[in-house]
Amino acid sequence: MLYEISEKAIRLRREGKKIIRFNMGDPDQQTPNEIIEAALKAMRKGKTKYASSAGEKELRERLAEIHDTSAENIIITPGSKWAIFSIMYLMLGDGGNVIILSPHWSAYELMAKSIGAEARFLRTSLDSDWKIDIDKLRELIDDKTRLIIFNNPNNPTSKVMDEKTVRGLVEIANDENVTILSDEVYAEISFVKVKSILDFEGNHIFVNSFSKTFAMTGWRIGYAVVNEELAQKMMKLNQITMTNVPVFIQHAALKALELRDEIAESMREAYWRRAKIACDILSKSKLEFTKPDAPFYLFPRYKNLDSETFAFQLLDRGVAVVPGTAFGGYREHFRISLTVSEEDIELGLKKICEAIS
């Protein structure tokens, strides 16, 4: 059904029908010009050759400074997705299993499946404000559990874990000798402060991306902060797969970091306004939802909704959303991505409200 929805959306757009794209995890903003110019400058300087599979030293040192670690712990990857895939590939190849906090970004599950690793899901629910049941997590862990993966802030709920929750997860992981992989790609533009996995003791993994903060999705650049042993393994895997992220793209990323505070603040403000508009409209509807702590998703529920049929039919009203089944079987939910203009948010959400009334 997910396939049919996406096919229908493509067909309708081809026919020239306007579709409000609440289904995209891709910011509508353009990459800031200064970043593009930095890439160009590097290209013209000849930064178009093979390079280190760990990433450029200058970029790794700058990121190490930001995260209060050493450059040896940083690996630059073509998107955070490659970082996550390669870590799973390296850590789960021997029959290990992975616990994924759910609802979850579907890529985590598909990666585990591709690698042939068992994925176990720790479900959370809107009814308990997406609270994580630490005892249930303990039950899921066995001697083959190598990784616990979560996304903080979460896609699709936009929930940020409180400090106590992260601490609880870290304590169990440390007790059981399991590694946490915390995917924090929405953290820098979060509305509330995110307690990073890097603030805790233990042998855990932090993953980040330039995609969301800097509207650089298509540039394909992210990174992981890992221990030196894993960093070496990731570098060696990079050597026999994608070699290196183009150096001129790494120079663009360096420029992005230079402008970080300014860009992140303007992104955060824009998404905050959008979230406010969206919450105002949805709170007058029959949809249940939690207010987002971070950009850029809402994950409302409508009791007894079949979100796949709903998403398919909603396209006829010119609105695309992602059914909740794509995030681990949340059939009554659907995901709204606020990566469209304020006008389109108002228009699109009104159409959604009409559709469920």
Place this chain on the structure above:
Amino acid sequence: MLYEISEKAIRLRREGKKIIRFNMGDPDQQTPNEIIEAALKAMRKGKTKYASSAGEKELRERLAEIHDTSAENIIITPGSKWAIFSIMYLMLGDGGNVIILSPHWSAYELMAKSIGAEARFLRTSLDSDWKIDIDKLRELIDDKTRLIIFNNPNNPTSKVMDEKTVRGLVEIANDENVTILSDEVYAEISFVKVKSILDFEGNHIFVNSFSKTFAMTGWRIGYAVVNEELAQKMMKLNQITMTNVPVFIQHAALKALELRDEIAESMREAYWRRAKIACDILSKSKLEFTKPDAPFYLFPRYKNLDSETFAFQLLDRGVAVVPGTAFGGYREHFRISLTVSEEDIELGLKKICEAIS
């Protein structure tokens, strides 16, 4: 020892010593300006978003035209290396083995090892002009053999297979229901015509890159021509790993194809002159070698040489080469890469001749 050689080279360069880098598979030429400008134009047009994991339709259609196939058979990858890795990952995951024609690019062997697949080697020798023994190949194949991989023209020998040899390989592969993966990244700038795997019947795989022909190594863009079923699988693997090659890089590649004849000819001519100079010098030495059919390597032999010790010591004379052990245990050989200026070729080869005399 390979590690020590590379470390020593880095140390000497850091100390400011001039090293003639005969060890690099990276053209010394710069990416042509028109290609850089095409990337910039695409960036400014906003081609910086998520895109198809198969590659841009326009680029796939242009490549399909060149290779007389359909766009559905083309997958764009971040370098030909990723294409080869992902094909091995998809085809060898179930306990299959791969036959690699040797001497070989070390990445093939490292990929098989990483995936956990057995690699079998069909050795060729300078003594028989690197001729492939078709009967020996047949002996290596069993019911778990899924792939035969070769590089044509070959790195490190720069030998091009004659049509009869390719036909012989194809016939065995078709008989035994094994897929050939032909890595033809040096074919477009070859001195002699290369009979491509695509010119033969059978379910075989062609891999190519923009790196060598267009001096675009660091851009990370290549492609595979495969059947539609494998194309779908590769696209799905791309979706959960690196997402897409940056679209602006794909636009640069389109510009490269537009200038293809002109750039390839000038590259070929430059390497031809270099190869001639190198052969003239080496033919006066005690080194045995076959004349290159293509850019940009020479793989000479010196009887009873320990090429690792030789390469290590040669660095003190300011010349870096790769010992033959890196290509499948060819201890008496070493690889010279003609990716330096004509002056440096003369100078470097004279130092090599001195070292062995």
